[in-house]
Amino acid sequence: MNLNKKIFLDKKKLSVDKFLDKVLYNKTYGYYSTKNPFGRNGDFITSPNISFLFNEIIAIWIITEWKKLRKPKKINLIELGPGNGLMSLTILKTLKRFPELANSINYFLFEKSNYLKKLQKKNLKNYDVKWIENFKKLKKFPSIFFGNEFFDALPIKQFIKKDNFVYEKFFELDKKSNIQANFYKINKDQLKLFNNYQCLTNKKFIEFPDQGFKELEKMTRVIKKNSGGILLIDYGYDRDFDTFTLQSVIKHKKNSILKNLGKADITYLVNFRLIKEFFGKQKLNVSKIETQGDFLRKYGIEHRAEIISKKMSFKSKADLYFRLKRLISPEFMGKHFKVIYACANN
Ligand SMILES: C[S@@+](CC[C@H](N)C(=O)[O-])C[C@H]1O[C@@H](n2cnc3c(N)ncnc32)[C@H](O)[C@@H]1O
Structure with a gap:
């Protein structure tokens, strides 16, 4: 099985941190x-x-x-x-x-x-x-x-702020098994993760x-x-x-x-x-x-x-x-x- 398919074997989409965890530390291919x-x-x-x-x-x-x-x-x-x-x-x-x-x-x-x-x-x-x-x-x-x-x-996790909304970056496979990056809107609860850090307040790109x-x-x-x-x-x-x-x-x-x-x-x-x-x-x-x-x-x-x-x-x-x-x-x-x-x- 090709590596891209292995990475996404158990999840359709992976947040940046979950993706990195696999490609860096998976016990067989990390x-x-x-x-x-x-x-x-x-x-x-x-x-x-x-x-x-x-x-x-x-x-x-x-x-x-x-x-x-x-x-x-x-x-x-x-x-x-x-x-x-x-x-x-x-x-x-x-x-x-x-x-x-x-x-x-x-x-x-x-x-x-x-x-x-x-x-x-x-x-x-x-x-x-x-x-x-x-x-x-x-x-x-x-x-x-x-x-x-x-x-x-x-x-790390990656987020982007746009028009008063925050989106988290995920990776997923397309039909040809190529990996694509997509952003998904996060909810108020997820925002709590980094919202109270002053040094991130005016940032458009957030790495957490x-x-x-x-x-x-x-x-x-x-x-x-x-x-x-x-x-x-x-x-x-x-x-x-x-x-x-x-x-x-x-x-x-x-x-x-x-x-x-x-x-x-x-x-x-x-x-x-x-x-x-x-x-x-x-x-x-x-x-x-x-x-x-x-x-x-x-x-x-x-x-x-x-x-x-x-x-x-x-x-x-x-x-x-x-x-x-x-x-x-x-x-x-x-x-x-x-x-x-x-x-x-x-
Ligand atoms: C970039 S290397 C640095 C190695 C070493 N400190 C040096 O300066 O040469 C990162 C090290 O952290 C280990 N590491 C990464 N994530 C870890 C974790 N969650 N718990 C323990 N060790 C981890 C890696 O396996 C590796 O040994």
């Missing part, structure tokens, strides 16, 4: 269930795979937060969407050098893809990590959640991370009870932006959304103002939205590169600085990637 997307031979590269320096800085950030929490005897660290596990590998290696913290950690990975879980198990075989599906099962210790490019991988917010709500419940916080790093914007941003990539090149389904990654640009508003509504303390460049500099990435590079050959040093530039320069990932942190008031 993108994340069938391939390793990272690196030169994959489709895209992420900061943890550009340089271990990025991961070390996340470790340093964790140490800082642990100190702010007054060095609890036990702490849960949970990486969200750990990909190939390399970020956690560096974090765990780095934290070993801080025995007081290292001995207090319960380390968890929150991962949906069984394919990537296997890869994580392989890469982290020498470390004491557990996979978690339900945050209610976390022991009642302060908990720090952190994820790089986790939020932009969670399916319904699934993402449901996940964040579960984390919020944990940190409100046990203290801790949530760090998100993603490609996104914090200004007025009124357009749909869903995008697809394959082999490091742009791809049309409906082409190469199951073989191409589909993400969107995260609306950081919306996340900030969400955290505010959850009554969390929210940091200002920072660029990745500022965040990494603040926690000493340049200084760290200087120290490490002292003993390096010219070639390795050049490579290290080239990678550092990709992470922090405004013309690369330094400006377009943003960081937000929300923590409990306790």
